[in-house]
Amino acid sequence: MPKRSSETDMSPEAAAEEHARLAQEIAEHDVRYHQQDAPTISDADYDALRRRLDHLESLFPTLKSTSSPSAKVGAAPSEKFAKVRHVVPMLSLGNVFADEEVEDFVGRIRRFLGLGADASVSLTAEPKIDGLSCSLRYEKGVLVTAATRGDGFEGEDVTANVRTIGSIPNVLKGDVPEICEVRGEVYMSHTDFAALNVNQEATGGKLFANPRNAAAGSLRQLDPTITAARPLQFFAYAWGEMSAVPAKTQSGVVAAFAAMGLPTNPLMRLCYSVKDMLDVYRAIEARRATLGYDIDGVVYKVDDLALQARLGFVSRSPRWAVAHKFPAEKATTILEGIEIQVGRTGALTPVARLKPVTVGGVVVSNATLHNEDEIARKDVRIGDTVIVQRAGDVIPQILGAVLEKRPADTKPYVFPDVCPVCGSAALREIDAKGETDAVRRCTGGLICAAQAVERLKHFASRNAFDIEGLGDKQIEFFHEKGLIRAPADIFTLARRDAESLTKIRNFEGFGETSVRNLFAAIEARRHIAINRFIYALGIRHVGETNAKRLARHFGNFAALREVGIKAADPESEARAELTGIEGIGAVVAEALADFFAEAHNEEALNALLAEVTTEPMEEVAASSPVAGKTVVFTGALERMTRDEAKAMAERLGAKVSGSVSKKTDLLVAGADAGSKLAKARELGVEVISEDEWLARVNG
Numbered sequence: 140m141p142k143r144s145s146e147t148d149m150s151p152e153a154a155a156e157e158h159a160r161l162a163q164e165i166a167e168h169d170v171r172y173h174q175q176d177a178p179t180i181s182d183a184d185y186d187a188l189r190r191r192l193d194h195l196e197s198l199f200p201t202l203k204s205t206s207s208p209s210a211k212v213g214a215a216p217s218e219k220f221a222k223v224r225h226v227v228p229m230l231s232l233g234n235v236f237a238d239e240e241v242e243d244f245v246g247r248i249r250r251f252l253g254l255g256a257d258a259s260v261s262l263t264a265e266p267k268i269d270g271l272s273c274s275l276r277y278e279k280g281v282l283v284t285a286a287t288r289g290d291g292f293e294g295e296d297v298t299a300n301v302r303t304i305g306s307i308p309n310v311l312k313g314d315v316p317e318i319c320e321v322r323g324e325v326y327m328s329h330t331d332f333a334a335l336n337v338n339q340e341a342t343g344g345k346l347f348a349n350p351r352n353a354a355a356g357s358l359r360q361l362d363p364t365i366t367a368a369r370p371l372q373f374f375a376y377a378w379g380e381m382s383a384v385p386a387k388t389q390s391g392v393v394a395a396f397a398a399m400g401l402p403t404n405p406l407m408r409l410c411y412s413v414k415d416m417l418d419v420y421r422a423i424e425a426r427r428a429t430l431g432y433d434i435d436g437v438v439y440k441v442d443d444l445a446l447q448a449r450l451g452f453v454s455r456s457p458r459w460a461v462a463h464k465f466p467a468e469k470a471t472t473i474l475e476g477i478e479i480q481v482g483r484t485g486a487l488t489p490v491a492r493l494k495p496v497t498v499g500g501v502v503v504s505n506a507t508l509h510n511e512d513e514i515a516r517k518d519v520r521i522g523d524t525v526i527v528q529r530a531g532d533v534i535p536q537i538l539g540a541v542l543e544k545r546p547a548d549t550k551p552y553v554f555p556d557v558c559p560v561c562g563s564a565a566l567r568e569i570d571a572k573g574e575t576d577a578v579r580r581c582t583g584g585l586i587c588a589a590q591a592v593e594r595l596k597h598f599a600s601r602n603a604f605d606i607e608g609l610g611d612k613q614i615e616f617f618h619e620k621g622l623i624r625a626p627a628d629i630f631t632l633a634r635r636d637a638e639s640l641t642k643i644r645n646f647e648g649f650g651e652t653s654v655r656n657l658f659a660a661i662e663a664r665r666h667i668a669i670n671r672f673i674y675a676l677g678i679r680h681v682g683e684t685n686a687k688r689l690a691r692h693f694g695n696f697a698a699l700r701e702v703g704i705k706a707a708d709p710e711s712e713a714r715a716e717l718t719g720i721e722g723i724g725a726v727v728a729e730a731l732a733d734f735f736a737e738a739h740n741e742e743a744l745n746a747l748l749a750e751v752t753t754e755p756m757e758e759v760a761a762s763s764p765v766a767g768k769t770v771v772f773t774g775a776l777e778r779m780t781r782d783e784a785k786a787m788a789e790r791l792g793a794k795v796s797g798s799v800s801k802k803t804d805l806l807v808a809g810a811d812a813g814s815k816l817a818k819a820r821e822l823g824v825e826v827i828s829e830d831e832w833l834a835r836v837n838g
């Protein structure tokens with residue numbers, strides 16, 4: 140927990156006062172979040188408030204009481220809505236801000252598809268509606284389910300509420316595919332929003348901060364009669380599962396939706412060049428104030444669906460679409476303090492504590508200051524009036540100080556050189572090129588409580604072990620109680636509890652049912668896909684994508700571990716094997732070697748592997764004829780670019796390698812293939828042409 144001198148120097152009375160203030164603030168945020176669907180701060184900011192409260196209590200233990208928010212664990216109410224699994228995930232969009240980035244986006248598409256300079260690619264441009272996305276499932280033309288986006292894979296069932304939205308038909312007209320999942324944005328117009336707030340005020344209800352919060356709060360109502368009284372609207376712009384797609388283009392499908400009776404946005408235009416796209420962007424931006432509903436940018440999508448399919452996805456966003464956001468909104472406020480947070484890898488991140496200010500409809504009280512150099516470069520000082528910028532869902536940023544308003548007694552900020560949590564030295568690494576890392580890191584490693592807690596949170600998080608009921612707050616709680624210190628402890632928790640070492644149900648906030656659910660959720664994760672397992676370890680530079688690359692290459696964890704240990708020597712064959720994996724470079728290979736060389740990690744892994752078993756990688760198209768095969772592409776490909784070929788192979792579960800070895804299963808040779816082809820022949824590796832490859836994977 141960051142030690143802020145203001146707290147350590149505090150008198151007990153001042154601490155009690157600050158504690159009461161924090162407790163009150165947290166309680167208010169709890170209500171806004173859980174009951175009103177209208178949070179005014181980000182989760183990270185909320186967590187920071189709770190950490191400050193915990194910290195005060197650790198300095199002044201008498202402040203702890205059962206009524207303190209720190210005693211509540213898992214405050215979230217039990218699931219209000221039934222869950223709906225999205226057969227086709229609801230993904231998000233990448234953002235761009237500058238015109239050049241739009242050009243880069245189109246350039247990337249052209250390169251990926253290998254389009255010549257004269258080949259044109261058309262894209263749609265349409266407003267990005269600032270509401271909440273919703274998936275409407277029609278079967279035989281009749282609305283059967285409506286779901287929110289949720290985490291993209293699972294949303295909330297809001298069917299009863301959506302049925303009350305006037306412009307969403309319960310029955311579609313004309314020629315409708317048997318299964319037709321329409322996706323779009325639910326929003327509230329400016330006039331309806333204003334009227335709703337007037338009414339709320341008159342009836343003593345709470346006021347909504349902006350139309351998006353009002354729309355979200357109205358749609359996520361347990362009582363559909365309340366939703367019915369709230370004027371919501373909808374624009375269809377995408378789709379999920381479809382038994383037959385009604386057109387070959389994005390614009391064609393949207394036109395088909397309109398013909399079925401669904402509302403679609405009238406401002407969508409087809410563009411044939413970057414210039415067209417930027418023209419539409421500016422035209423839409425010019426109309427922004429008079430549209431009558433909030434938009435926060437323009438979305439571009441490749442029009443041809445066959446090209447969309449070839450382009451596919453990177454992580455959670457399509458390669459074929461992007462959001463061109465409008466410029467960020469700005470405001471000025473006072474920088475009240477700078478708090479240093481310590482992350483999973485020990486990075487010390489400065490967070491600006493601000494006098495709350497409204498920027499673009501949201502109250503901002505924290506902003507990122509990035510790192511030490513950034514603070515020095517901007518010379519922002521505590522007490523300064525600063526300019527805060529917020530762009531969409533991006534963390535607010537501090538642009539600089541208003542020097543004319545600087546109070547006389549400010550001093551330049553001195554960045555700490557010890558970890559505020561564990562007191563270990565905090566250093567800036569120097570890389571191979573002799574350059575100093577921008578980030579200062581705590582060297583405390585495993586002894587640093589902040590790093591340990593952050594690592595555990597990562598381990599249990601959704602894309603890692605995904606243990607339900609073991610969220611950030613619970614991890615902090617169990618860590619503080621000394622019950623979970625290393626990943627394996629999660630899996631021995633129930634056993635230890637049964638041996639009555641701890642009896643978690645005696646802790647405040649943990650009912651019989653929640654403990655039973657938690658233990659069951661942990662039990663359910665004793666078998667885990669290898670890619671998730673690797674990702675969960677939190678090895679530096681090994682995110683989900685690299686974890687998948689490693690999982691695909693090694694197939695099982697023991698093989699990765701063996702190579703990882705041997706890779707300690709930078710000149711070893713093992714190190715070369717790692718860097719030979721497509722997408723894995725020297726930095727990642729070194730991080731892996733460092734991870735496996737660390738004795739504590741070895742110990743933690745042994746303990747963990749005694750509790751869990753890894754299973755084959757998930758998301759591999761098991762039926763694909765190339766699943767699990769190692770493929771090398773060489774020579775000039777004519778029907779697809781190298782990037783596209785790689786992406787396609789990986790999508791089908793193959794490993795793509797850059798060099799031919801005994802482990803290669805298949806060499807796809809284009810025109811003028813050279814040494815790799817010769818080597819493959821020599822090793823007896825199967826060699827096929829580009830056309831044969833396409834026939835094999837499409838057949």
Ligand code: IVH
Pocket residue numbers: 230231232233265266267268269270271272288324376377438457460462
């Ligand atoms: S297309 C696979 N089109 O923006 C891409 N999204 O940042 C599907 N949004 O979750 C999204 N207006 O809630 C698309 N015209 C539009 C949009 C739009 C608003 C939202 C949507 C999505 C988010 C992604």
